[in-house]
Amino acid sequence: MKNTLLGSAYSSEDFRKRGHELIDSLADHLEQTTLGKSEKVLDWVLPKDEHHYWTDFLKNGDENALFKTIMSRSIHVHHPKYIGHQVSPPAPITALTGLIGSLLNNGMAVYEMGKAATAMELIITDLLCEKLGYEPKAGGILTSGGTLANLTALLAARKAMLPNDIWNEGHSQKLAIMVSEQAHYCIDRAAKIMGLGEKGIIKIPTTSNFTMDITALETSLAQVKKEGIEVFAIVGSAPSTATGMYDDLKAIANFSKKNKLWFHVDGAHGGAAIFSAKYKNKLKGISEADSVVIDGHKMMMMPTITTALLFKNRAHSHATFSQKADYLLEQSTEEDWYNLAKRTFECTKSMMSLHWYTLLKTYGETIFDDFVTSLYDLGQGFAEIIRNHSSFELAVDPMSNIVCFRYVSTKLDTTSLNSINEKIRLAILEEGEFYIVQTKLRGIHYLRTTIMNPYTTPAHLEILLDKAEALATANLPTAENS
């Protein structure tokens, strides 16, 4: 190559050298974080200061320090005190599959642009269908995230359930889906993208434990029908994001069958429990769902972003998108399972099946049982610690590894407690030893944790409570302090 700049960008020797160094420093990073040797999960910096840092680095930073600096200035999801959001600490081997995927960069839209990964995708989605209890006519795809997968499922539902050709002709009738008020906001967004509007999202109230109130379904549906709105789908959360509570899928399945609705399960977080001998009972009824979403990057130990969308009848997956892009897609309407872009929102997508296949090949499906079961067990353990603590209360008895709780004191009213819990969360974020998040439920401010790391122990969680209690005492209103 004459051009030396391009020559060095593509140099295999340069790649080898940087790659070896990088793997070494990532392994060091992993040792520091998984064992909790590094003191902080996160070095909190204001967004404007972080922006300033990297603007300056681009001009003046040491190129050789780039990768290490990225590591030190990012949140450490492998740290046992990372118990905030639902993004998983990926099994390190899936960082390697990420590397292969990035270098090979197979685009996946048509068969020959991702030969191996396309075959793996069929194997993975077939396995997931089998675990769900689906029959052989089931099938699925991998796609970029739960948000996109939920939208895709609802598009398939609309196509399957309504008599008119909405994809090509649009719709003039009023359409709606039913969903719990605790569902992830992406369901709302999907409905809006589909043009259903505010009235197209029938929010079913939740019971005291934040699951869909099944007894409200019939009256809600009757009410909506009276307004001339046609409901075509109902979405169950497995579990919902804020509290980690599973809807009664069996009851929703019965309701959907009786009323001829598409039944979709948003199992982005906890659909993975189908692998857990101990916890799969939470998903009772899932085999009757028309479609199910499961995120690999949440409870299945994979890096962002990879999601499975499974259909009880795979023909619906082939019918979802009928737009024509002849240069890519053959005209045939037969099920060519190997030309994946026909069934995904994406055209190009990453070789995400490599993560799933490699985990299975290396550790077997037991790895998923071990991961889900140990983290859900930790959720139960943490709940027990909170129940026995006089200064804290649970929002609800958890059903998963998502645990919401708050500091309480009989001397303070809800407003003061909300303010104190908010301050606790902010102080924890800024201090950086732990990472937790927060949520507001029915006007009450809770601290929210998702235990995502099998290295987290009850002892870490006790330390978190001690810290939160100390922060609460420090932030008591002055009248109480004196």
Ligand SMILES: *Cc1c(COP(=O)(O)O)cnc(C)c1O
């Ligand atoms: C995380 C989550 C989503 C969104 O999935 P992404 O992969 O982040 O797009 C949807 N639904 C539920 C229940 C979730 O927990």
